[in-house]
Amino acid sequence: MFTVDEKYYQEFNGKVGQLFCYVTSKCNTDCVQCLYKPLKSYSLLRDEISKDDMLNLLVAYRKMGALKTTFMGGEPTLHKDLPEFIKKSKELGYKYVRIDTNGLFDESLLSNPDFKMLDEITFSLDDYDPQINDAIRGKNYFEKCVATINHAHELGYKMHLTCCIHNQLTKRDENGKLRLDSMIDFAESLHFETINFHTLFKANIPRDSWTGNIHTSISDYLELISEYFSNNEALSKRKIKIRLPQGFTTKEEFSEEPEYFGYCCAKQRDRALLFPDGTIKVCSLMIGSTFYVAYYDKDGIHYNDTPTNELLSHVDGASTPCTHQYKKNIYSPYLPLCVSFKPKQNELIWLEKLNWENRRITK
Ligand SMILES: C[S@@+](CC[C@H](N)C(=O)[O-])C[C@H]1O[C@@H](n2cnc3c(N)ncnc32)[C@H](O)[C@@H]1O
């Protein structure tokens, strides 16, 4: 029997809203910024989540209240049981099931009836210029990924795009237009419903050493944020929905609304990141580190009662800037915020389970 131990259950039951299932550590490309690199190399013994383990975990988390599940990795389409995982998730009553993919898969998968049960496919592209994209994500990536995107659109899939904000996107083109703005135009032209941006910073954490050298500087990002967050009108007129991490705030802004700006997925216990090596984490900044909150095996989920429990570094109940990025205060005078803090984002758990925008007082 697969059981959840008392301590994990007490902490996560009713709170955990979504799963990020890193179903495989394998990948068919090698992106410069990929935070998953260490898992690709050290998981020689267990490089994917087995079918039995994945099905047990889906059942256990659904019982604890999870509503949404994402299959990713590595490249999730390299896991032969992916269609079955999608089907099982829907049968169990997950409200929203999605994958994150590089789009390099054999397009016949798009016609698989179980795969078709997906609520959303999220593709990853980092630039509208094929040369810039392929220098980051691999040779011929752009052409193949865009072909898969067009095919998925023809078949009626709901599609989102993830784009990492690298140091070419914060620049302006010869007409003075912000390249990030052109990336949003490009995403609209491909019929994406949402563009979800990820930041790339050197955050003063271990993974800085393997996440390449295409990150943005804090000043470039602050300039971009001030343009976007102060010009909300231009954003709201767009057809495509935009999820943009705020990244930073000032001491004054934070102290006005600590309950809002202090969002932290670890303190909220709002997610579980499940890995092939058996570890379970909460915070994505811990990927590739030895810290984790629990582990699973064929018998169930077990709380990590050792000093490597990632939650020990957080002060529960306190509204603070991002615990990990704040440690050495390299962003002073700005305060770093949770990487998942994306004001007004159109995302199921943020809106329906956490109801986070309700905490906002000033705007
Ligand atoms: C790790 S990938 C796994 C799924 C799939 N292989 C893909 O590329 O979409 C999930 C997403 O994380 C993004 N990503 C990779 N490295 C990152 C980093 N260092 N910081 C932020 N996002 C990153 C990828 O670009 C991708 O959109």
Ligand code: SF4
């Ligand atoms: S496709 Fe995804 S998992 Fe593969 S290297 Fe790129 S970001 Fe990493």
